[in-house]
Amino acid sequence: MKTFTKFCIAASLLLAQLVSVAASHTVKVRNFAFDPQFLTINPGDEVKFEWESGVHPVVSDNNAFAAFTMASATPTASRTLATAGVYGYHCTAHGSPGNGMFGTITVNAATPVIGAKLTAPVLTLYPNPSRGMIMLTVNQKPGADYKLRISNIIGREVRAITLKPELTDAGLPLNLSDLPAGMYICNLVLNDKVVGTKRLILQN
Incomplete structure (x- = not known):
């Protein structure tokens, strides 16, 4: 019984911490756009859509x-996303996935609330915007097996790259000139979990 009570108390404290750090973000809905069109949040944050016209x-x-x-x-609608990833959405009357009146919500990878002492890896891509040739750096932990997943604006994966520590320490050149111009989401993945996200703009 004592163990169960301790578990309940610990779970309650964790839930309270998670609730306390959750934030609310507002997306204005007007003719014919979502503002902001591209939103980045943390897991559990609320996204509140507010009608204007x-x-x-x-x-x-x-x-x-x-x-x-x-x-x-x-005039209002609220949604909460708890899982890391990129979530596209659109107005069926004035757009389609990635076209017209559309938007994306990027949910960052969750970080531990209690006892978190490890520093998250930092993904850097430059130049950004780019015409296709970019340099990638990651301050990887020794022995970590990272991958880079590049997805287009509607969440479709267009490139997957295994990152070797000895290459990314000094910088890894990437040639993405074969991809169409537009915005891409670059996810740094470790053990099938997204641990870092960057937006990349490719120009003609």
């Missing part, structure tokens, strides 16, 4: 959250 049926590109309609009769 028009009628906009909003859906998730990958069914990450329930659809809703922004209009004068329904």
